[in-house]
Amino acid sequence: MVSLSSSSGSASRRTVVVSAGAAGLAAALAACGGSDKKSQETSSAPAAPQSQSSAPPSSHAASASAPAAPKGPVLAKTSDIPEGGGKIFKDKKVVVTQPAKGEFKAFSAVCTHEGCTVSTVTGGTINCPCHGSKFAVADGSVKHGPAQSPLPAQKITVSGDSITLD
Structure with a gap:
């Protein structure tokens, strides 16, 4: 010392x-x-x-740092997301949709009305089981209330056939 x-x-x-x-x-x-x-x-x-x-x-x-690496965990393969529909990832509180072939979007899976987690993606909408709110798979906008605000967009990256949450 x-x-x-x-x-x-x-x-x-x-x-x-x-x-x-x-x-x-x-x-x-x-x-x-x-x-x-x-x-x-x-x-x-x-x-x-x-x-x-x-x-x-x-x-x-x-x-x-040269190639753009995914920033988050791989959520799904592109083939897991149906065209015109989507898939909900409850553990990540995100829903990934494919409004048109090869176009992928992601939104919060938490309904903007009362905070319930959406439960299904059918008929071109993301659906909340609590009070019946429906949101568009293309942009998260409200298609049917009582929700007044769209689902917030989430950032994803599609690389090859993998979809990652940023």
Whole structure:
């Protein structure tokens, strides 16, 4: 332990602080590098070629930022969402619709009337079981009250055949 009572203690404290700061920075950078690697391993993006896997973490992170990787968990495959209909993900409180072939939208699954979770997507509408509100699959607008406000849009990304929540 460094003695704080000596006149050279001031220099020793600076050395300790600088060393601790550098070690902390190195640990933080290592943690960041590990995080990037783990997120790539769990994503649905194609694996990087083997020659890149031996690169240091800083250059590995730079190559990971080039392709747009999904920001959230994969909710479904595009084939799981019926054209003109949708699918409700109660655990994520989101509903994903396909109003037209290849066009995917997402909305909150919480009804804007009383906060119930919508229960079905049929006949071109997202339906709330509590008081009968119906919302359009194309834009979440109210088709039948008592709800007065549309379902808020949620951000999703379609990459290949995967739909992810951002």
